[in-house]
Structures are given as C-alpha cells and as structure tokens.
Amino acid sequence: MERIVRFGPGERLLGVVAPAAHAAPDQPACLLFNAGVVHRIGPHRLNVKLARALAARGFTALRMDLSGLGDSPVSADAAGVNSTDQAVADLRAAMDHLERSEGIRRFVLFGLCSGARHGYRLAQVDSRVVGLLMFDGYVYPTFKTHVMRRLKRFRALPWSAVLRKPIDWIVRRQPAHQVSAVESDEPVQPSPEEFRAAMDALVARGTAVYTLHSGSFVRYFNYAEQWHDKFRGAAFLQHSRHDYLPELDHTLSTVAAQRKLIATVGDWVQGLFGASAGSKASST
C-alpha cells in the first residue's frame, strides 16, 4: 500500500512512497521528481507508473514535488536560492527522510529534462546517490549531429526517397568533429570539459550512470554514437550506459513509449541492484 509522506523543513514537501514488493537488505530506493511544472505524477502519469513498476521489482520508489511545484509550497528560505540548489536541498531532504524512516542509505535518481540536471548536481555532492539516470538531460552535439539533422530532415521529405542511397553513402563517411557550445547554439549546460570531469568522478566513485536521449531533439541529439564521438577516450564511457531511443519522445506521450521507458529503466535498475545482481555499483 502506498504511503503519503511529508518531509523536509517544516514537513512541507509532499511525496508518495511505493514500498518495495519484497524487501531486501541494503536495496537502494528510487527518487522520481518533477519534470518542468508537472506535479509529482509526472508527464502523462509516468512517475506513478514507473514508481509502481519499480516497487513491483523490489525497489522502494518515492515520487515527490519539489519546492514550489505541485502540492509542495515554496521554501521559506527561497530568497536568493536558485532552482537547482533548492531542488538539491529538497532531494537531500527526501533521502534523509527515507534513511531515517526506512534505513535506506542508497538512492537511484530518475531525472527527466530539468530533473536530469537536478539529479546530475545532486549526484556530485551526495555519495548516497549510487545510480543516476538522466533522460533528455544535457546534450553535446558534434559536427556529425548537424549533418545528421539536415539529412534526417531531408529524408523526411517524400521526394527524397530517390536520393536516399547516395546520401547514406556520403554520411557514413562523415567524421565526427567537435563543435563548441557557442557555435552549436545548444541549451545552457556545463562545458563538455566540466561534464566529462563530473561524469568521470561519478563513475570513479562507483555511481552507475545512464544517459538516455529521445527523438524529440534532433537538432541536438540524433544518432546513437553521438556520446562516444563527443567524449571519445573519456573514462566514464567505459563505465556507464548511453542510449539513443528515437522512438521515445521527451514527455512519453504514448502508452507504448511509457511502457518502453519503464521496462528500460526497470531492467537497468534491476540489473545493477537486484538481488541476483548483488551490489555492483556501476555497469554499462
């Protein structure tokens, strides 16, 4: 039976705990939180469905409203605090609550969009985070990304069918050069160097990292090898998982997309932290 919980300063933060169907010692709990302005149920009720699926697989899952979103009021100490710092404080309060009430000391974060960025920041400052999944978080286009964008848009035109084969041949031979953040006009995010260093540090600490990108941002992320091309040689690439799933959209607008994501996330968490997986903390 799910439980409603209030926690944090003044017990003003609101969440719902889906308890693990079968408790196992030292099992991490999963934290699900707001994407954009949607309340704790997530876009199209995704967080509810994902939380219940994770609970059925043996992982306690807490879905919550960050300060000022859904049914959690704005923090009394909000003045001068940016949204990411507040989100990190709120998520730490959630972890503190589960640690006190359930004895859970390890956590897996599921961050979608803005949530991915919050999770990225939290994972760096709190070693209780043993798993971080970022869905449509940061993007780092390469030169090939820009070529692929134009090609994909071209291929979407009905009359392009006759030209498809020669174009494919040309693109396959296109090198993946680096592109600066300024030149690429991508969203505000850490520099590639900062991101690489942060990710290397996370995996060195033993945190499992999984980055997923959808088919909603062809402008910035549009081929499966993009991550490896951008961060070629980085240590974190060998110890984390990266997938490009163009069949999914950013807010999982179909039941089929939700099922795919829920199965993917569940398999990842279970593979790393399930009873049969032992307690390995990082994997591809």
Add this chain to the structure above:
Amino acid sequence: MTPFHFGSSERTLFGLFHPAADGAPSDVAALLCNPFGQEAVRGHRLYRVLADRLAGSGVPVMRFDYFGTGDSLGEDDAGDLDGWVADTRTALQELVRRSGSRRVVCVGARLGAVIVARAAVGMSAIAKLVLWDPVVDGAAYLALLRTSHVQTLELAYSLPDPGWRSALAHDPQAFTDEAMGFGMSPTLRRQVGKIGAHSFPLPPGVGVDVIARASDEAVQTWFRTFETQPARRFRPLDHSFDWTAEESRNTPLVPAQALALLTASIRD
C-alpha cells in the same frame, strides 16, 4: 493542506483537504472534481490555487483523484465514468466528514462536469454545481481527443510521422485506446461516446452555474434547454483555457479570469 488516502482498500483514492484558514466552522465546503487525462494535468495548478484561495477565505476544500488517475490506485484503463461518479460521492462524504460543513459546492471541469452532475443525484448535501467548460457532446469530445493526440505527437517529435495524420483521417480505430498518453478502456470510450444533453440530471433546488465561452455553441445550445429553470446561470468566460496543451507550451496555467469566475461562483 492535508493529503490522505480514502475509500475502500480495493478502490483507494488520493485526496487533499484544505481546511478553512481561520479554523472556524463553515456551513459550505467545496469539492473540486477533475477533468480527464491531460486536461486534469493542465488543471492541477489552477485547482491548487483555487483551493488555497477559498480556504484562505474560510471555505474548506477537497481535491481528489478518481480511481485509475493521478495518485489514486489503479491503472489508466481501470477508470470508467460510473466508477468515477461513485468516487465523487465517496469524496463528497469524506469532505462532509472532515469539514463538518452541511452544504457542498461541487466544481466539475470538462468531463468532470458530467461526473458531478450524475454524482449529485440523491445527494442532499450538494448545494450547488459549478460546471466549467462542460463536455456536452461525447462523440465530439472523443474526436477532439483523437485529434489532440495526433497534435501532441507532432509537437513531441522533431520529425513527425505523416502516417499519423493519414491514420487519423482514414482509420476510425486509430488512436482510440489512449488520449495523449492516458489509456482509455473500451468501456470508458463507450460511456463518453453516449454523453449528450441528457447526461446532466440537474437536480431541482440545486443551483447550477455554467462557466464557458459565450461562443461555445454546443454548450449554449445545451444551456438553453434548462436556462429558464430556477437557479440556473451562465457565466461567460472570455479566456479559452488550453486544456490539452503540454505543460511546456506557452499557455497560462492559472488564467486570472477563470480563477475569478470559479471563486465567485463557489462563494455566491
């Protein structure tokens, strides 16, 4: 604000109770009843603000999720209209118990308007119905949901599939088992498809305010069938609330006029 579970163990529902700010007993409380699916997500913040405002002025308020929606138990496709009518009656009884109020104003938005109208039958505690942008033509509503679903997909993907529009136009079975990411059972679709002017058994002696755009011909036609009855009032809303938009689009989440009209209707 107090979040809580209520209802039976088989049909556990999630609710939020906003007690009157001054703690004084209030003869009147308000029950806010959701639209369906994405429309409920869009309306969540407005309902939250409305509840806070009412409670601040001394009116206890309850919001809740129907079975199979929001934080209540149940999968998406476990929901159906008859069940949601029953849930609303359960919520009404819970609100009366928590607030101590003898009279309840029930607000129903979109499909919620049909739900509260049906739930009101035989419920003596209901003093007034406030029906916001009511769905008065079920077949048209289902068509709208299909179109909105395809529009959502086209906006969600960088490269929309032209097959979606083709399927929408030529395959009547396409996009019928879900609406913008929320599953719909065949039972629910059948029930919604039958909605018409006859679907609103407005109890005599219960005030009814209908809030909608004056240009909404379907609602106007429906309203004219009972406008001469006592305590029936149409309150025009200039703003067209974007019920099916994804949250990221630049449309207001809490339009001031809608908030003001709802507040006034509840407090009148």
